[in-house]
Amino acid sequence: MAEDADQARKSIGARRNPDSAEAILEAAEAVLVEAGYAGFSIEAVARRARAGKPTIYRWWPSKAALLLEVYQRQKRVDVPDTGKLEEDLVGFLENLFAHWRETSSGSVFRSLIAEAQTDETAATALAGYAGGRRAHTGQIIERAKARGEVANDIDPAVVADLVASYAWRHLLTNRLDEPEATIRKVVHYLLQGIAASGR
Amino acid sequence: MAEDADQARKSIGARRNPDSAEAILEAAEAVLVEAGYAGFSIEAVARRARAGKPTIYRWWPSKAALLLEVYQRQKRVDVPDTGKLEEDLVGFLENLFAHWRETSSGSVFRSLIAEAQTDETAATALAGYAGGRRAHTGQIIERAKARGEVANDIDPAVVADLVASYAWRHLLTNRLDEPEATIRKVVHYLLQGIAASGR
Amino acid sequence: MAEDADQARKSIGARRNPDSAEAILEAAEAVLVEAGYAGFSIEAVARRARAGKPTIYRWWPSKAALLLEVYQRQKRVDVPDTGKLEEDLVGFLENLFAHWRETSSGSVFRSLIAEAQTDETAATALAGYAGGRRAHTGQIIERAKARGEVANDIDPAVVADLVASYAWRHLLTNRLDEPEATIRKVVHYLLQGIAASGR
Amino acid sequence: MAEDADQARKSIGARRNPDSAEAILEAAEAVLVEAGYAGFSIEAVARRARAGKPTIYRWWPSKAALLLEVYQRQKRVDVPDTGKLEEDLVGFLENLFAHWRETSSGSVFRSLIAEAQTDETAATALAGYAGGRRAHTGQIIERAKARGEVANDIDPAVVADLVASYAWRHLLTNRLDEPEATIRKVVHYLLQGIAASGR
DNA sequence: AGTTAATCGAGACGGTACGTCTGGTCTTCAC
DNA sequence: GTGAAGACCAGACGTACCGTCTCGATTAACT
The missing domain is CATH 1.10.10.60 (Homeodomain-like)
Known part of the structure; x- marks a missing residue:
């Protein structure tokens, strides 16, 4: 070293x-x-x-800037491309949870979010970063849309936001060990909806 | 005073x-x-x-305990009961965002989440509280299920988790001013799914 | 301790x-x-x-305040009273030099003077202290005056100032080991003058 | 410039x-x-x-060396030669005080003395410089001695030391505005002594 | 004429100390 | 025997200098 x-x-x-x-x-x-x-x-x-x-x-003008760079230096999480949206999303969430669980990324990102509640510049930096990631995750949806798996009037950014929200909250509440079944449930609800009627 | x-x-x-x-x-x-x-x-x-x-x-043994009590002293947000799940969820989210935006609740709750990232006891307290709220929010789904609006095999806790996640992330990233249309989109996706087939 | x-x-x-x-x-x-x-x-x-x-x-609001209190805690130097002015002054200077040399007082007082060059409040504190000491030393002269050893029109404060000046400079330039003969010379000059005429 | x-x-x-x-x-x-x-x-x-x-x-290996050179670059203070020792000494002190008061010399020299309390090399440099100046000032006495104004057994270096001491202390305690009368008193005491008897 | 060598401004480096702020603990005294 | 008050140790905050180092450029002096 x-x-x-x-x-x-x-x-x-x-x-x-x-x-x-x-x-x-x-x-x-x-x-x-x-x-x-x-x-x-x-x-x-x-x-x-x-x-x-x-x-x-x-x-690094602030603790936040340092945290952000530490986070960005780390290996990106794999975004799967199986050709099936459900598998892609389940895989993505599982990879992300595992990445956060098993490397220091989880701690770093939690710290970054916490810091952003205190530090204005951290909030800005985080917002910028999150925007980028949202676009990135949105591509999973875009691809599915291109394949005809997703309805035309769906806004990929909103879906990505929802998926990311789920991940954030599990990170922040120490629930990164959610079983695959639960994750699959969430993804399934999102894809097929939860409404009884209309089927 | x-x-x-x-x-x-x-x-x-x-x-x-x-x-x-x-x-x-x-x-x-x-x-x-x-x-x-x-x-x-x-x-x-x-x-x-x-x-x-x-x-x-x-x-109050910790900053977190104090924050939690401050949060709990505040007026609860109204949980609408219109008889239609979509309206209930949209209404709930809008009420919640408005409540967080317009009272000090938002700041308090943000602080609580941030504190929980540092302080173990805060994390526990928050987990307990969030569990209670999730059950509470889950009742919206339960009611809809009882009305037959929601498919039988849906797990209300998971849905409530998803909804709460969305709210948390908007709180934590300063996006409580989301237009109604976006919120409605999210609720709609959740109810009807985003998949093209199966409709 | x-x-x-x-x-x-x-x-x-x-x-x-x-x-x-x-x-x-x-x-x-x-x-x-x-x-x-x-x-x-x-x-x-x-x-x-x-x-x-x-x-x-x-x-202690400043380094100077701390130094001053440290200095004041220390044992005072003896002011002799032999009934003869020359012996009193020589004895005083020798006692003072020995005191400064052999205890930490010398270091402390040097530091205080140095600090007063940087710090305004230290300067004020030192001025106040020095004023007090000058009056104190002046009493040696006053006593001699009362005995008729010193001319009537002599200003004791000025003499005390001169004596203190000599001591300060020797402290500040590391010359506290001046032989008794030299000190006696200084006192003698001061008492009898250096002028050839008028004797 | x-x-x-x-x-x-x-x-x-x-x-x-x-x-x-x-x-x-x-x-x-x-x-x-x-x-x-x-x-x-x-x-x-x-x-x-x-x-x-x-x-x-x-x-300049140290702050002190720099200060010393700054001090030495400055115009020397005039040493009067009126043919009368008292006038010479009063004039010298008044010129010196004015010089210190009205140019930056005073600040520079004060700083140099302060620095010498911290820095060993500064102390040495200052001692060397002061020695030189003492010899220089001593010449006023020497001249008077040659004229028979000063007793034969007087040590000019000691007298010069006493005079310089008085100047230093006034510099260090911000009393460079002493009225001429006081300075004259000091010089007078030094020349004629303060003792009552023996006249 | 080309090389060498010392100088220049610049600014980063590991450190130390500054004076302030907060955290959590402890004790005394008034009630 | 509790509550208010405030001192205590500890240590992080962000800033200012310290004295050292390395750079790239510049140019006089020496091959």
Whole structure:
């Protein structure tokens, strides 16, 4: 690891030292995993990364910015493309839950959402990010629509919003271990509706 | 108001002083409204309520407990019963959004969710509360099921979860001003499904 | 020592804890002795005293206030009264130099003077203190005047100022080990004048 | 001025750029005048001089060295030679006080003394400088001695020390506006002594 | 004429200290 | 024996400087 090799990173001139950036991002993730959002402080990250606080503040104006970059560095979750909308959505949610459960992504993203309730800039950053993801998830719906699996008058963004909402709430309430059956139920309701009449 | 009348509440003997409790809850709400979750601290509440910090800690073990009580003191949102599920759900969501938008409830609940990401006891308390609400919201579905509006094999708790998820995410991302049309779309998708076939 | 006995001083109610005050003053003196004025920081004092920084700032608004109190706690230097002005002044200066040399007083007072160059309030505090001391030293002259040893038109405050100036400069330039002969010379010049004529 | 003409001084090859040195010394003086010793930092000087910090550290190893050079660049105070010792000494002190009061010299020298309390090298430099000045001031006494105005057994260095002490203390305690009468008193005491007997 | 070497402004680096804020605990005193 | 008050230790906040380092450019002096 970068922070083991050199016992004291030096400046590399009048420009950002990528080693420091790397060490800080790694430290941020490590602190978050080990101490949780409650123990996540700039001081703790600086100590862990053997970096000065001003170095962190220079590049990340807020805790939120740091969290966001940590989150974005992580591997994206796979978006399946099986040719069947139900399988795609179930797979997507299961992948997402597993990703959040099994990597530090879940902690990081929870922290980011929490931070956004406090910090205005975090809220903005998160909104921007969420917008992007919504569009991305919407493509699952778009594809299905193109295949004729989804009615023409359906707004993919709204559907994506609904799916993401479900995921967020399970993240925020520690329910990422929902059995596949439940997820399948949710997706099924969404596809077929819950109304009795009209069938 | 309690905090205006007496400039220095005294002990009323060996029992809880209800004026203090009242003043603290009011102060907590006021602080939350004026300074937001970011500025919400036990210190600030104590200052505002002209109370000692230990008095607060004696009765509310954590910030979360205080927030929860503040939230619960507030007027419940109306759950409509029009006899039509779609109208009930749209009405419920609109009432809820308006309530969150127009009273301090929204801020309080946001804060509570954020706090639950840091504080374990807050998470538990919130989970308990959310469970209760889910059951409550589930009754809208139950009623519709009893009327035959909803298919027999539908799990009301899951549907309520989905609806609540949508509400939470809009609260957390500052989108409580969603137009009725969008809300109606969401409810419609949920009722009739989004699949093209099967109609 | 106070700071060894109890591993964590607690509050003793809604009033100042004398143990803390004591521990802080002792720590301040110790830090000054061990690390000098250059290493004297509120942080270092807090660490040494196992006290919180706010506790220090609560009672001493500035580094200068703390230094001043440390200085004033220390034993006063003896002002001799031999009945002969020359002996009194020589004795006073020697006592003062020895006191500054052999206790921490010298370091403390140097620091105080240095701090007063930076900090306005320190300057004021020092001016007040120095005024008091000058009056005090002036009494040596007054006594001699009463005995008829000093001319009637002599202003004791001015003489005291001159004597104190000599002491200050030797403190500030690390010349507290001046031999008695030199001190006696200075006092002699002051008493008898340096002019050739008029003798 | 040098720092106005060129908006970015460049290197002039493998030797010291006198423009930079000049700009730094001017900036140091300006910062000291405008912000006082409290606001005097190498960073501030570098900013003001549009110079890199290493350029300053290359030529002046410490804040003290920089201060000393700033002080020495300034016009010397006039040492009067009226042929009468009393007039010489009164004049010297008045010139010195005026010089310190009306130019930036006072601030600079105060800062230098303060710095010497922190910085060992500053103390050495100051001691060297003060020694030189003492010898210089001593010449007033020497001249008087040659004229027979001063007794033979008087040590000019000690007298000069006493005079300088008086000046230092007035500088350090913001009393440079002493009326001429007081200064004359001091000089008079020194020349004629304060003792009543022996006249 | 090309190379070398020292200088320049610039600004990032790991650190330390600043003075403030809050968290949660504890004790005293008035009621 | 409770409530209000406020002090206590602890430690995070975000900022200012410290003194060091590395850069890319610039240019005089030495091959």
